[in-house]
Amino acid sequence: MSEQTRLNRRAGLASVAVAGLLVIAKLWALAVTGSLSVGASLTDSSLDLMVSLGGLAAIAYAARPPDEDHAYGHTSAEDLAALAQSAFILVSGVVILFAAVGRLMDPTKSELASEAAGIAVMLLSIVLTLALVWYQRRVASRTGNKVVAADSLHYVGDLVPNIGAIVSLLAARQLGLTPIDSVVAIGAALFMMYGAVKIGKSAMDALMDRKAPDEEIAGIAEIAGTYPGVLGFHDLKTRMAGSRTFVTIHIELDGQQSLYDAHEISAGLRAKILSEYPHTDVMIHKDVWFPPK
Structure with missing residues (x-):
């Protein structure tokens, strides 16, 4: 196993461990507070x-070398996984949105309880998320893995519902403004749905080559156009699959x-790219x- 693959897998395992711990903590927080914003954050952590x-599965599968049936490797597994995940996230966001709107329109005032416990869990979530993002970005900077980088960006977005849950719990405890809980849940749901659409579009783009x-593309063209011994180039084509970009180029040689x-010229150009x-x-x-003669 290469060092890059090992680092990527460690980052994936760290992500799974943090998400699992936060799901357990937020389940308890939801049980003691009854807060919809905490519920939205719990759903986000479950997702x-x-x-x-x-x-993690995509990283492991995509790292497999090309074989007889997959001459270009297995990196498209990342896109298939992302597409399925984005659909699930979108549906979950719609469910949270309807639940939050329903509570907001309900004339019966809902009360939150044990706000301090909920705030403590949200603070724990923020600290763990920041630590995970820091580690993932270190790994992504060394390996260039788009899955790890995207996961890091996703967790940065998770800070929004966590901070929103704290705001709603503080408002309920200090000011008695329990409707803010539903408003924050609506915002979190919309944020999740927006992220799901972006992830789904990116995955679909890759699956459609x-x-x-x-x-x-401009950077690759610049390298090819200025490489010693290359008299010209044409038919520069690219397509994306998972965390890899496939490049085909025709170069003109003496x-x-x-x-x-x-x-040697061709091998050197490939190594440079x-x-x-x-x-x-x-x-x-x-x-x-x-x-010409």
Whole structure:
């Protein structure tokens, strides 16, 4: 197992451990407070646990080398997992939204209890989330794994419902403004639904072979266009699958040079692209060019 794969798996295991601990803590907080905003945060953490488990499985499966049936590897498993997770998150957000609106419109005033316990659990959630995000970003900066980076970004977004739950519990305890709990839950639900749509779109784009970002394509073109021995290039094509970008490019080489020299230029160019974009898989086609007589 490579060092990058080992780091990615450790980050995935850390994510699963934190999410599991927070689910247990928030289940208890929901039981003692009856707060919908805590319930929204609990749902978010439960989804985080599913996402983290799916991400860990995707990291493990995507790390498998190409085989006879999967010549380009297994990285699309990440996109399939993300698409399923985004659909589940979207449905859960809709359920929370309707529950929160229903309580807000209910003329019967709902009371919250044990707000201090709920606040303590939310503070624990924030501390653990910040520690996890810090670790994930360290790993992502070393490995360039998009799954770990996306998971880190997702947990940054989780701070919103956690902070919102604290605000609603403080408002209920200090000011008696229990409707704020429902308002915060509505905001958390909308935030979750927005995130689910973004994750789903990204996964769908990859499954539909969407090209790499324009700045990445421009960077690869710059490397190819200025590499020594490359007289020109054409048919630069990219597609994304999971955390990898597949690159195909035709380069034009001097037809009068030796096959060995042509191979060295091609291999050097591939190594240069991989050094700048380590998450890529590069295939180079060599075309010969003869000067006009």
